[in-house]
Amino acid sequence: MLGVKVRAGPALPAVLAGVPRLRWGWAAAGCAALLVSCGIGVLVGPVHIGAGTVVQALFGGAVDPGQANILWSLRFPRVVLGVLVGGTLAIAGAAYQGVFRNPLADPYLLGAAAGANLGATLAIAFAPGTSVLGVNIVPLAAFVGAGAAVAGAYVLGRSVSGLRSATGLILAGVAIAAFFNSIQSYVQQTQTSSIRQVYSWILGRLVTAGWDDVLLILPYVLLSATVIFLHRRLLDALTLGEDEITSLGIPVRRIRLIVVVAATLGTAAVVAVGGTIAFVGIIVPHTIRLLAGRSYRVVIPLSVLFGAAFLVLADTAARTIVAPAELPIGVITAFLGAPFFIAVMRSTRAAAL
Amino acid sequence: MSDIVLTGVSVAYDGEPVVRDLDLTVASGEWLSLIGPNGAGKTTILRAIARLVPFRGEIRIGGRAVTELSSREVAREVAVLVQEPQMPVGMTVSQYVLLGRAPHLGYLGKESSRDRRIVRDVVRRLALEDLASRPLDRLSGGERQRAAIARALAQQAPVLLIDEPTSSLDVGRQQSVLELIDQLRREQELTVIAAMHELTLAGQYADRLALLVGGRLAAAGSAAEVLTEPAIAEHYHAQVKVIQMNGSGTAVVPVRR
Numbered sequence: 001m002l003g004v005k006v007r008a009g010p011a012l013p014a015v016l017a018g019v020p021r022l023r024w025g026w027a028a029a030g031c032a033a034l035l036v037s038c039g040i041g042v043l044v045g046p047v048h049i050g051a052g053t054v055v056q057a058l059f060g061g062a063v064d065p066g067q068a069n070i071l072w073s074l075r076f077p078r079v080v081l082g083v084l085v086g087g088t089l090a091i092a093g094a095a096y097q098g099v100f101r102n103p104l105a106d107p108y109l110l111g112a113a114a115g116a117n118l119g120a121t122l123a124i125a126f127a128p129g130t131s132v133l134g135v136n137i138v139p140l141a142a143f144v145g146a147g148a149a150v151a152g153a154y155v156l157g158r159s160v161s162g163l164r165s166a167t168g169l170i171l172a173g174v175a176i177a178a179f180f181n182s183i184q185s186y187v188q189q190t191q192t193s194s195i196r197q198v199y200s201w202i203l204g205r206l207v208t209a210g211w212d213d214v215l216l217i218l219p220y221v222l223l224s225a226t227v228i229f230l231h232r233r234l235l236d237a238l239t240l241g242e243d244e245i246t247s248l249g250i251p252v253r254r255i256r257l258i259v260v261v262a263a264t265l266g267t268a269a270v271v272a273v274g275g276t277i278a279f280v281g282i283i284v285p286h287t288i289r290l291l292a293g294r295s296y297r298v299v300i301p302l303s304v305l306f307g308a309a310f311l312v313l314a315d316t317a318a319r320t321i322v323a324p325a326e327l328p329i330g331v332i333t334a335f336l337g338a339p340f341f342i343a344v345m346r347s348t349r350a351a352a353l
Numbered sequence: 354m355s356d357i358v359l360t361g362v363s364v365a366y367d368g369e370p371v372v373r374d375l376d377l378t379v380a381s382g383e384w385l386s387l388i389g390p391n392g393a394g395k396t397t398i399l400r401a402i403a404r405l406v407p408f409r410g411e412i413r414i415g416g417r418a419v420t421e422l423s424s425r426e427v428a429r430e431v432a433v434l435v436q437e438p439q440m441p442v443g444m445t446v447s448q449y450v451l452l453g454r455a456p457h458l459g460y461l462g463k464e465s466s467r468d469r470r471i472v473r474d475v476v477r478r479l480a481l482e483d484l485a486s487r488p489l490d491r492l493s494g495g496e497r498q499r500a501a502i503a504r505a506l507a508q509q510a511p512v513l514l515i516d517e518p519t520s521s522l523d524v525g526r527q528q529s530v531l532e533l534i535d536q537l538r539r540e541q542e543l544t545v546i547a548a549m550h551e552l553t554l555a556g557q558y559a560d561r562l563a564l565l566v567g568g569r570l571a572a573a574g575s576a577a578e579v580l581t582e583p584a585i586a587e588h589y590h591a592q593v594k595v596i597q598m599n600g601s602g603t604a605v606v607p608v609r610r
Contacts, residue, residue, distance in 0.1 A: 016469045016476075018447035018486030230461045237452055239441035247403050247435075248508070249428030249456040294443035 020295035030305030037309040041079040041316045078209040082312040085274040088221050090307020092263040093281015094299050095228045098235035099259045102170055103344055106281040107267045111149035111176035116271040118184045119145025121198050125191040139272030146268035152176045217269040224266030231259050235296035277330050279337020284310055286344050355415045355511035355544045356381045362410035364397050371397045372568040384538060384545040386555040389565035390589050395548035399514045403433045414512060428456035432505035436516040440489035446500050447485045450476055453507025472507050479503045495526045515547040531558045556580055557602035576603040
């Protein structure tokens with residue numbers, strides 16, 4: 001086969017300027033942000049525990065049993081859960097944005113959060129306290145609901161607009177979310193005894209976080225993040241036009257399906273333990289795009305680090321601002337996220353991803 | 354060998370026939386330009402050859418039926434330059450051209466240093482070195498067109514399909530883009546099929562023209578044979594004067610009615 005002839009000569013390293021890659025400085029900054037936020041998350045609380053004590057507790061030193069108990073059963077699992085939830089929401093948001101080529105795409109747009117809420121509400125209202133194989137039915141129901149919503153949006157979007165348009169999917173997701181929300185509201189209003197429980201679910205809570213929650217979502221979160229990470233180069237390719245992608249032999253449909261399933265799996269898992277925590281998937285990837293570059297080779301890994309750091313800090317704020325009471329963390333992220341959402345909408349009105 | 358043979362090819366969009374029972378042969382290394390009025394099916398034929406649209410009939414490239422190839426195999430045989438390439442915001446020229454290596458990579462594969470070397474050579478060949486790190490959205494129209502050609506060349510496919518390469522360019526840039534494609538065709542021994550609007554340019558750069566009307570082949574042959582005043586009057590409903598310019602092609606000049 002004939003093609004561009006490569007000049008003969010010594011095999012010099014292929015220097016090609018302008019190919020984006022994750023720079024060490026940014027990777028280091030992300031790790032530092034994560035460490036600092038975890039440090040803050042562990043140190044801040046109603047009981048003062050010094051940094052020295054925390055280090056001793058981590059490395060098996062002799063620590064006051066009361067303080068050790070607070071650290072190991074309250075603060076550490078909560079911070080770890082914050083890391084998992086934040087990293088997953090950010091990477092899932094970035095993945096949805098890449099697949100749907102819509103800068104505003106996030107778990108909300110696809111109906112994943114609405115599906116999770118409906119599932120959880122039905123479980124709280126009609127089968128409170130039930131468990132399957134020792135696992136509370138509420139997270140399981142949320143998981144099933146999120147999957148159903150995204151599958152519904154995917155199927156509906158495809159049947160409406162075919163494969164040539166990504167907007168059909170988003171509109172389908174919005175319709176599904178509205179439909180699920182209406183059923184959820186109806187159930188919530190008619191089952192008044194469970195309203196408070198449902199509210200605290202929907203607004204998000206890491207209050208009751210424990211190691212069992214961490215273990216519950218860890219496999220899903222790791223799988224989801226790994227699959228999305230492996231697709232980061234292909235997400236860059238998806239920014240081309242549909243005919244161009246296909247003419248490069250890139251299997252668009254397969255990529256969309258795999259990445260959407262992975263992102264939804266991660267989203268449903270974290271919604272199941274953390275409740276609905278809005279806008280993390282928009283704030284974090286967009287800030288990274290502005291500062292570190294738009295390539296998914298950069299956005300995906302940094303989203304995990306900065307998303308985790310952001311959520312741990314937001315959670316620390318949520319349990320500090322009105323101490324000894326706690327704000328639902330969804331309140332904090334929505335308060336910061338909604339204005340950000342408007343700003344993104346205004347700045348990306350014309351620019352497609 | 355990368356000759357292209359279409360036999361009884363029909364394409365329909367939503368049941369509406371766009372290309373009907375078309376037979377067409379393009380020799381290896383030949384430049385064929387598809388001409389015809391709007392809606393004649395020029396773009397659709399290109400899309401069918403690149404297997405971007407389902408079709409009936411048979412299309413063979415280098416003797417192999419495209420329907421029997423995987424989409425990656427098709428992409429290694431056929432590079433497509435669409436009419437208005439989408440230029441992702443913030444993507445650099447290098448990264449864009451590097452996407453042309455996609456058909457040579459595994460599903461989750463990473464570009465090798467060989468891929469990077471090929472891209473670097475293509476970037477050099479198209480005089481884009483100084484723009485390699487520049488985002489696509491900060492290129493001029495002519496530079497974008499060159500970047501798009503570079504991406505197609507990085508595919509190293511022996512067949513190049515081009516849809517309206519000169520639309521939205523001024524006459525000087527039209528000429529330089531077509532000259533560039535012609536040079537590359539000779540250097541790389543590419544088979545080129547181009548959908549063309551501008552009849553004079555179509556005739557000047559192609560070895561052969563195919564005139565399509567309503568999805569059917571109305572005429573095929575050299576520019577002098579296909580570009581005749583009666584044919585253009587009949588199919589384009591245009592009043593033109595056709596001038597044979599000794600050795601420099603056939604000029605089609607509109608005449609005011």
